[in-house]
Amino acid sequence: SRQRRNENLKAAPATSPYNLSEYFKQFVFPQNECELHNFRLSFSQLKWDKWIIAPQRYSPQYCQGDCPRAVGHRYGSPVHTMVQNLIYEKLDPSVPKPSCVPAEYSPLSVLTIEPDGSIVYKEYEDMIATKCTCR
Amino acid sequence: PHSRDRGGSDKASGFLAAPEDTASELNPVLQLPKGARRGYALLPPLLKVLSDQGSRSWDSQVPRLQPDSRALRYMKRLYKMSATKEGIPKAHKGHLYNTVRLLTPCSECGHGHSDLVKGDVHSVDLLFNLDRVTALEHLLKSVLLYSFDTSVPISSSMTFICHLSIKEHDFSSQVCPSISHSLAFSLHFEVSKRKWVEIDVTSFLQPLIATNRRNIHMAVNFTCLMGDPQQSTKLENPVNVTLVPPSLLLYLNDTSEQAYHRWNSLGHRRKSLVRARQRNGPLEDPTGDKGKRNAQGKRA
DSSP states (O other): OHHHHHHHHHHSOOOOHHHHHHHHGGGOOOSSBOEEEOOOEETTTTTOTTTEEEOSEEOOOEEESBOOSOHHHHHOOOHHHHHHHHIIIIIOTTSOOOOEEEEEEEEEEEEEEOTTSOEEEEEEEEEEEEEEEEO | OOOOOOOSSSOOOOOOOOTTOGGGGTOGGGGSOHHHHHHHHHSOHHHHHHHTTTSSOHHHHSOOOOOOHHHHHHHHHHHHHHBOTTSOBOOOTTOOOSEEEEEOOOGGGOOOOEEEOSSOEEEEEEEEEOTTSOTTEEEEEEEEEEEEEESSOOSSOEEEEEEEEEEEOOOSOOSSOOOEEEEEEEEEEOSOSEEEEEEEOHHHHHHHHHTTOSEEEEEEEEEEEESOTTTTOOOSSOOOEEEOOOEEEEEEEEOSTTBOOHHHHHHHHHHHHHHHHHHOOTTSOTTOOOTTOOOOTTTO
16 A cells, blocks of 8 residues: 555645645544553542552553554554444444454452451452553 | 344344343342353452442451451562562562462461460461362462561570471361371571561372362471570570461462463463564564563563
């Protein structure tokens, strides 16, 4: 596609800035692009700090933003995402657009008190989002 | 997970909630099929309360015994050694466990603190309840955790020669002889008031846990001679060492899906590095630098 763009560029007559920006609009990425956002929660807010000893606060993070049409290259999305985007745009708008969701996570170590008063340290998988994708 | 047929534009009928369970609207867990509800019971407390989405504050509904303060101090120290400030498990080499349980002996056995002075024998009857250990938590190592508190801070270093013998209390099974285990070790006190001593009893406990015992009942004899015979140190003012009944520490490998499996992340990191080289997208750093966990495939 880079080759085709270069050819188009050569063929295109000297255009005023207005047409150029129009031309490049097809490649622009949404302002509100799909990305990782910070969110810090403390277990006392959930009233769980009586039995969760550590950590007292933790940042699960979350993914939010729009998914552009050309998702493959930028978000590591599977081909299906582009197909679903095509279905949404061309065939059936009731089929949802691809969503901005976590793609990779980090684990979290948690120290808790059990009902019988024993104490348990456990490492939980997938507790912190570290990367987003569109799918 | 259930799938819905969306052929063409007409919508198939949606998934109907089970009519007979009107209570299920109140409690999301009751909407789960029977098998999943049994799985729900196995979930660790944190995931139980997450799947309830806090609809019932789990902690207020479940009566809770307060843990022993010494045990709590020990586990907080273990947490600091095992996780970063943000709570992410540190990448320890050879750290195969992803769960550590500290059990304090149950109180009905009626033993309090006792002083161990100059070669006293400290024998105690311990009953540990293993109900909280799930079927997917496999024992890697077990330790009797003793905490020695000296009545006064020790001015100089001091050595104890100790001997510990454990015998299982199980009158029900006459057939197999009760398991016993004994070992000798020396205990060296530096200038400190408190000392943790971890005595490995894995070989003693492994056969008991393997038979899925829910209660471990053991008699523990603990003898310590103060002063080191070789150096024949004479103690002007003998120090009282308070010996509290030990806690039982279980290092476990939880193979459930929700638990973090360190060895999986090694494999995953190798795959993402390969994928990164192929695609080399702007978001994917080719060096695979993911903060702390950047052990290239080679080191692993």
